Amino acid sequence: GENVEQHPSTLSVQEGDSAVIKCTYSDSASNYFPWYKQELGKRPQLIIDIRSNVGEKKDQRIAVTLNKTAKHFSLHITETQPEDSAVYFCAASIPGNKLVFGAGTILRVKS
Amino acid sequence: DTAVSQTPKYLVTQMGNDKSIKCEQNLGHDTMYWYKQDSKKFLKIMFSYNNKELIINETVPNRFSPKSPDKAHLNLHINSLELGDSAVYFCASSQRLGAGDEQYFGPGTRLTVT
Numbered sequence: 436g437e438n439v440e441q442h443p444s445t446l447s448v449q450e451g452d453s454a455v456i457k458c459t460y461s462d463s464a465s466n467y468f469p470w471y472k473q474e475l476g477k478r479p480q481l482i483i484d485i486r487s488n489v490g491e492k493k494d495q496r497i498a499v500t501l502n503k504t505a506k507h508f509s510l511h512i513t514e515t516q517p518e519d520s521a522v523y524f525c526a527a528s529i530p531g532n533k534l535v536f537g538a539g540t541i542l543r544v545k546s
Numbered sequence: 547d548t549a550v551s552q553t554p555k556y557l558v559t560q561m562g563n564d565k566s567i568k569c570e571q572n573l574g575h576d577t578m579y580w581y582k583q584d585s586k587k588f589l590k591i592m593f594s595y596n597n598k599e600l601i602i603n604e605t606v607p608n609r610f611s612p613k614s615p616d617k618a619h620l621n622l623h624i625n626s627l628e629l630g631d632s633a634v635y636f637c638a639s640s641q642r643l644g645a646g647d648e649q650y651f652g653p654g655t656r657l658t659v660t
């Protein structure tokens with residue numbers, strides 16, 4: 436089955452700096468790659484996603500890149516702000532099947 | 547309006563007891579899920595229902611029994627609770643299974659077994 440690995444497990448950045456979180460997946464049939472943000476004590480919420488027919492997608496300060504050949508995808512957050520502090524999860528999905536989540540990255544933005 | 551709701555929000559109980567968690571979605575989605583989030587924040591799927599039919603049943607002890615009376619509701623009953631069952635349980639829904647649809651999570655139920 437699909438296996439998703441996520442790095443780093445924790446990331447501390449200074450406010451205004453960029454943050455990058457990387458994930459790799461095992462099943463080349465996976466075609467959907469969402470990123471979820473979970474603030475402390477809250478529910479996970481989708482922040483951006485990318486499908487296998489696209490290499491990059493951007494939404495304001497957030498961007499996601501996908502390299503299908505290498506089977507990895509990354510989340511980039513620019514100009515980080517304290518409210519970006521949260522746990523971020525990547526996930527991958529094979530058509531018709533469940534989402535498999537990475538282990539999560541705790542992002543701390545220091546002001 | 548709350549899209550995915552769960553009750554209760556907190557549940558504290560003793561080992562050996564039986565408890566239930568309820569979930570409702572008002573998004574008209576076909577698919578609902580139960581996830582377990584342990585103390586290390588790992589999100590693991592437990593079950594998935596599509597139009598009241600069980601589709602995914604991960605390696606979960608049979609003490610856990612989901613029930614979907616209709617496609618808007620998915621409940622989770624847990625028998626003979628153990629210490630290791632302590633976690634946050636999230637219900638979620640999506641329009642379809644495995645079609646790249648956003649999953650909407652409920653607020654979570656924090657279960658503490660003492």
